[in-house]
Amino acid sequence: MAKTLLDKVWEAHTVRELPSGQTQLFIGLHLIHEVTSPQAFQMMREQGLKMAFPDRTVATVDHIIPTDTRQRPYADTQAEGMMSAIERNCREFGIRFFDVASGHQGIVHVLGPELGLTQPGLTIACGDSHTSTHGAFGTVAFGIGTSQVRDVLASQCLAIQKPKVRRIRVDGRLGKGVYAKDVILHIIRLLGVKGGVGYAYEYAGEVFDRMSMEERMTVCNMSIEGGARCGYINPDDTTFEYLRGRPFAPAGEAFDRAVSWWRAMASDPDASFDEETYIDGAQIAPTVTWGINPGQAIGVDEAIPAPQSFAPDEREVANDAYEYMELAPGKPIRGTRIDVAFIGSCTNGRISDLREAAKVAKLGKVAAHVKALVVPGSQEVAQEAEAEGLDQVFRDAGFEWRLPGCSMCLAMNPDKLQGRQICASSSNRNFKGRQGSPTGRTLLMSPAMVAAAAIAGEVTDIRDLLPQ
Ligand code: SF4
Numbered sequence: 033m034a035k036t037l038l039d040k041v042w043e044a045h046t047v048r049e050l051p052s053g054q055t056q057l058f059i060g061l062h063l064i065h066e067v068t069s070p071q072a073f074q075m076m077r078e079q080g081l082k083m084a085f086p087d088r089t090v091a092t093v094d095h096i097i098p099t100d101t102r103q104r105p106y107a108d109t110q111a112e113g114m115m116s117a118i119e120r121n122c123r124e125f126g127i128r129f130f131d132v133a134s135g136h137q138g139i140v141h142v143l144g145p146e147l148g149l150t151q152p153g154l155t156i157a158c159g160d161s162h163t164s165t166h167g168a169f170g171t172v173a174f175g176i177g178t179s180q181v182r183d184v185l186a187s188q189c190l191a192i193q194k195p196k197v198r199r200i201r202v203d204g205r206l207g208k209g210v211y212a213k214d215v216i217l218h219i220i221r222l223l224g225v226k227g228g229v230g231y232a233y234e235y236a237g238e239v240f241d242r243m244s245m246e247e248r249m250t251v252c253n254m255s256i257e258g259g260a261r262c263g264y265i266n267p268d269d270t271t272f273e274y275l276r277g278r279p280f281a282p283a284g285e286a287f288d289r290a291v292s293w294w295r296a297m298a299s300d301p302d303a304s305f306d307e308e309t310y311i312d313g314a315q316i317a318p319t320v321t322w323g324i325n326p327g328q329a330i331g332v333d334e335a336i337p338a339p340q341s342f343a344p345d346e347r348e349v350a351n352d353a354y355e356y357m358e359l360a361p362g363k364p365i366r367g368t369r370i371d372v373a374f375i376g377s378c379t380n381g382r383i384s385d386l387r388e389a390a391k392v393a394k395l396g397k398v399a400a401h402v403k404a405l406v407v408p409g410s411q412e413v414a415q416e417a418e419a420e421g422l423d424q425v426f427r428d429a430g431f432e433w434r435l436p437g438c439s440m441c442l443a444m445n446p447d448k449l450q451g452r453q454i455c456a457s458s459s460n461r462n463f464k465g466r467q468g469s470p471t472g473r474t475l476l477m478s479p480a481m482v483a484a485a486a487i488a489g490e491v492t493d494i495r496d497l498l499p500q
Contacts, residue, residue, distance in 0.1 A: 034300035036197050037266055038232050041172045041297060045155045047189055054191045060154035062089040062184045063140045064127070066096055066114040067444065068159030072181035073121040081186040086126040088188060090149060091118060093131060094139045095444045099407050099434035102132055111445065125185070138410020138436045141165035141378035145249065146412050148278025152267035152294035157184055162378050162460065164255040167264035168248035169271055170297055172232070174262045195261040196230055196306035201237035204313040209494040211388065212247035213380060213458070213478035215239060217319040217329045220258040223309065224346075225327040228260025231307070234299065235265050239313040245274040246384040253379045254460050257326040266298035318494050320365050321462045321476040323353030328462075332481070332493045335364050356464055357473050358452075366491050368475065371453040373404040373486035374467070375431075375479045377441040380458035381409030383416045385479040389458075390425045392483035395497055398430030399489030405447065406431050407439040431486065443468025456485035 035043075047056040064072075069091070075081075083089070096111035106112040122129035130136040130143055137143070141162055144150040150166045156173035157163065159181040166173035180190055200219060220227075233255050240248060248265050255263025272291050275281040282290045317331030328350070330337065338361045342350045354360060359368065375381070375389050386408065398404045406426045408414035414436050417423055423433040440447040441459035448468025449455055455467055455474050462474035475491060484492045 034302040034304065036234060036299040036303045036305065037170055037264060037297055038172060038195070038197050038234070039303075041153055041155060042194055044153065050191055052191070054193050057155060057190050057192050059157045059184050059188055059190060060088065061144070061149060061156045062188070063144055063156065063158035063160075063163070064089060064091045064118075064181065065140050065158075065160065066093045066118040068178050069121065069181055070114060070117040071178045072159070072185060073117070073125065075179070075182040076125070076185055081182075083125050083127070083185055084188040087128070089127050089185065090144070091122050091127050091129040092137055092140050092143050093118060094137075095438045095442060097137075097435075097437040098445050099405075099437050099439050099447055102435065108446070132411075135411055138408075138412065139378045139381060139438055141249070141253065142382060142409035142413065145169065145245070145274075146278070146410060148275050148281035151275065151281065151290070152271060153297040157190060161256045162253050164260070164262045165249050165253040165378055167252040167255065167262050168245060169275075170264055170267035170294065172262055172264065175256065195232045197234055198228065198231045198260075198307035198309060199234045199236055199305040200309045200311065202235070202239040202311045202313045203237045204239065206239060206313050206316060207495075209318050209480070209498050210316050211478040211480060212243060212250040214316055214319040215313070216251045216254040217321065217326060217476065218316045219311065220254065220327045221319070221329040222311070223258055225257060225325045226259045228255065228258040231260050233258065233260040233263035234305065235263060237313075240265050241268070243270075244384060245270060246382045249382070250379055250385075254326065257460055267294045268298070318478065318481055320481065320491055321474070322357060322359055322365050323350065324356055324462060324464050325349065326460065326462060326476060328353055329476070330365055332366050332491065335362050337361060365475075366493060368454065368491045370402060370456045370475070370485050370490060372440075372449060372455040373398070373402055373431075373482050374407070374440045374455055374457040374459065375405065375482050376407030376409065376439050377459035378409060378438070379460040380479045381407060381413065383413050385458065386413065386417050386422050387420075389479040389483040390422045392480050392487070392494070392497060393426050393429040393431060396429065396487040398486045402486050402489055404431040404486040405434055405440060407434045407447075408436045410436050429487070440467050442466065448472075456482045456491065458482050
């Protein structure tokens with residue numbers, strides 16, 4: 033019988049079916065960071081548990097790390113405590129830790145792929161919602177809670193319900209100034225933030241076939257924002273070429289053998305899906321959120337939708353969004369004045385994102401009233417960008433060039449919005465208070481659009497700036 037990638041990966045990792053109807057699933061790769069792991073290690077100690085497979089867990093530090101200094105101890109004692117805890121836990125439990133001194137520190141979902149740890153056909157878990165990023169490689173990857181982190185540390189397994197699969201095909205050609213971020217914001221706009229509940233999203237079609245691995249990561253990263261348990265793209269030659277030569281990817285003949293297996297894990301051409309959605313890529317515009325969830329998004333040339341355009345069960349959150357954002361229905365999103373511009377995060381903090389944003393940064397100077405930050409996703413991204421002179425391009429334009437980390441995506445470090453500031457952000461969540469101020473406001477968009485907004489001082493249409 034024809035199978036999807038989800039079926040194949042699930043079967044390959046099933047230890048047994050549980051009486052609850054869940055599957056005991058073996059986890060091929062476990063990624064941890066400083067925020068969701070300390071309690072899990074504490075539980076391990078209290079229960080006298082040992083690591084089942086220490087070499088299948090990899091650690092880094094990303095959420096709390098300051099981006100303006102690496103000076104220890106950190107000024108924030110809670111951050112210093114989390115950093116000390118992960119150092120101690122990795123030492124005591126024998127876990128490989130990519131800390132600042134390693135030269136590979138970065139956001140957990142940037143580091144895994146760039147080291148070649150993320151490989152097709154794997155199951156991947158991490159105590160972080162955006163673990164779906166790794167699905168870009170044809171993995172089944174999902175975020176887990178702290179007690180599940182403990183379960184994976186102790187048993188390398190999870191008790192989990194197999195999701196259904198919705199295939200989302202996007203065919204045709206994307207227009208000028210339309211990036212992977214716009215594609216996924218458009219998908220979430222169409223299907224809603226709960227459209228994926230109970231599903232894995234399989235992204236297919238010409239648009240994803242043509243995307244680079246970094247663009248595919250941007251798309252899969254935000255699957256969770258559409259409610260999906262995970263999202264994936266079938267592995268192909270683009271995937272294999274990305275992995276070739278990476279530190280943890282197989283080498284020589286082992287690489288060729290791995291490619292045969294990886295290729296075989298892709299969904300069969302005649303596989304059937306629980307749901308299918310078709311989208312014409314040519315219809316997607318540069319997209320911006322106007323509200324308080326990523327589904328509240330519109331093309332940059334559209335006006336903020338009227339309450340009547342929402343289904344009755346969505347009107348309450350729409351009304352909440354108008355009030356919180358102080359954006360009225362019928363008002364164009366273009367021209368909305370911004371205070372802060374943030375380029376970074378596990379959605380859009382990779383080298384190709386910085387290259388696209390730098391092309392725009394070359395066109396002008398950051399508006400006088402805007403604070404603009406560029407935060408590379410990892411030390412490797414930073415090194416590559418600096419070797420290409422992108423740091424200087426950003427500095428010359430008036431952006432601050434920071435050290436790698438999650439930064440203002442979640443603002444668990446000192447990079448925070450103040451008061452009612454509005455931030456044009458390349459991150460993935462525009463929830464109330466997400467960027468560090470309980471009343472701060474976030475407009476999600478592509479990194480190139482953030483750079484354009486930084487220069488204009490307001491939301492602007494990137495298509496007007498790019499050459500014809
Ligand atoms: S960049 Fe943001 S979404 Fe990604 S792991 Fe860090 S805090 Fe989470």
